[in-house]
Amino acid sequence: MEPGGDAVAGLEVSGLTKHYGAHAAIQDIGFRLERGALLTLLGPSGCGKTTLLRSIGGFVATDSGTIRVEGQEISALPPERRPTATVFQGYALFPHMSVAANVAYGLKIQGMLKSEIAERVRDALAAVQLSAMAERMPSQLSGGQQQRVALARCLVVRPRILLLDEPFSALDRNLREEMQVELRKLQQRMGITTVVVTHDQQEAYILSDWVAVMNAGRLHQFDRPAGVYDRPATRFVAGFTGMTNILAGHGDGTHFIAEGIGRFPVAAPALPGSALGLRPGALRLVDPADPAACAVGEVAFVAMTGAEALCEITCPGGALQVAMPRRDGPPAPGALVGVAMVNPDEAVVLAA
Template identity: 60%
Template sequence: MSAAAGHALELRGLSKRYGGFTAVDAVSLRVERGQFLTLLGPSGSGKTTILMAIAGFVAPSEGAVLLDRRDITALPPERRDFGMVFQGYALFPHMTVAENVAFPLRVRGMPRAERDAKVRAALDLVQLSRFADRRPSQLSGGQQQRVALARALVFDPALLLLDEPLSALDKKLRAELQEELKALHRRVGRTFVNVTHDQEEALSLSDRVAILNYGRLVQIGAPEVLYEQPRTRFVADFLGKSNFLHGTVREVRPDGMALQAGATRLVQAVEGAHPAPGTPALLSLRPEKIVLLAEDEGAENEVDGTIAAWAYLGAGYSLAVRTRDLGEIRVALPAWRAPITPREGLPVRLGWAADAAVPVLEDADAA
């Protein structure tokens, strides 16, 4: 298995309607050879319907699915040669691990000697060789998921499709399997298309993430770009946590703009087109980009507030700070050598840089 074995996938205007309900609305995207793409969105966003259309289990109402520029929209699932891993593993309980992994090869009529060699290689790949003779019921959830991955990869599929493969695992095991899955992707060089509603999973696993809402593609890009430069309120709110600051543009400068929110004046760096003076603006500000200012410290943006609530999270504190003009602001404060001991009613002064926030569109404006 090598990166050269990866295949490019393209969706062109893909739509799926069920009567008067539109599950997928004109989605177009491209996955390059060997990339790991995650389809991310809330329940009902259309991500699983898209995956099933790629697999061939759902016929699109409109649009096309292309593999290496070849239209495969009408091709039945068994002729697409795609591997698939489901949320519930879908292992045969009466078969051993080796027999489960060998099943796709038996269906294809592969000779016994070649089949056994491929099964051994696939189990080595997921570090389960010593469990070859066990039944699925004798394995942990994480081990069963690795068997499902080995079975999906053993026949050298053109694509690997993953339908929320880690959602049945507990948080700690899910984090471990995320690392293993990412390493596995690097080793095999296949093109992976993953579906999840877990933002952390999407950020940690993917080369690119496609964010969906109500069947539409809202934004697609590298995880760090989507997190640092969301275009809309929905993307900023769904991918991580964010504060949303409303203001009116009062001044436009070459390097940014000044906003007024009640009696509070904010400065904001802006790349590209600037909003016109007098127009409303919405900023997305991540909690970890806010600092607590000491009496002798200053920042480009400063706001006074009072701690309304707080929680200790191990690595840090989550603070809810009530302000006069900006509403409640969430702050992520590292616990190690924190400058304060949080308590309700404690006055604090918040600060952040002009380029810490990013202007975003209200979702109605983006549509």
């Protein structure tokens, strides 16, 4: 179901605003997320994504707006009465309690029967593949295992909404990538509507059904991961998601003219102040005399990024970044090259 469909949404946020003094941490945020979907709140530090997450969980009182979970308005409820559970960035495990005791803690506070607590703890630890670690202490666990204990502690209360604030930020790269896949599989298996805060675009693409890109307290784009990557809605989204070639200029209907750089065969209207967005992989190097060349410049430097080489080409009016397979043998710095488009459909015309 697309956002805005007729079915009851798993999570619906409307007009959410929060000020700290004169500073607007979040401004008029609204979106609709279907039940069982995973949304990432993506943006740089200080953009408001954690404030938004904590507002949904009830830890931040908003100035205005509403929050609904499966049709029920929860805006005025305290955190303990909301059908949400939150995994905080630091995990917040009790160091003097075993894994099982950490997971059971919230249920004991609720006064649940011991037999039911034991059953729920077993189920939650099995879900995160930690059944064998039940009697261990947090200090005896790896970072990834501690993260899974924090997740189990949320799952045990059977929330309708699961909230995670930068859950993998303390893990090294390999473990982080492994845990991203594990979380996605678990979330899909359990069907819990989930919201994850991250500043890592790759993490957002791996995890998400939907991505909400934020900056300066505002929601710039709410879209599928492919939509954010292929068709960024604003210049901020384009730049933040790695569209490093953002060329100022104007269109003439059949081409986009970037002054001092070149003419690109993109059907661009004659809008003042517009820009052309191109990812490095949307360009290729050709002979300067090749008719396909949109621009001609000098190779400023070449950097290895794994299987690819990233070439910066200096033109009279600016620079272009071009990605190419390293096996193709990138040109040496100082070489004169042409730059052509791989596919004009990969270009995005960005409004002022």
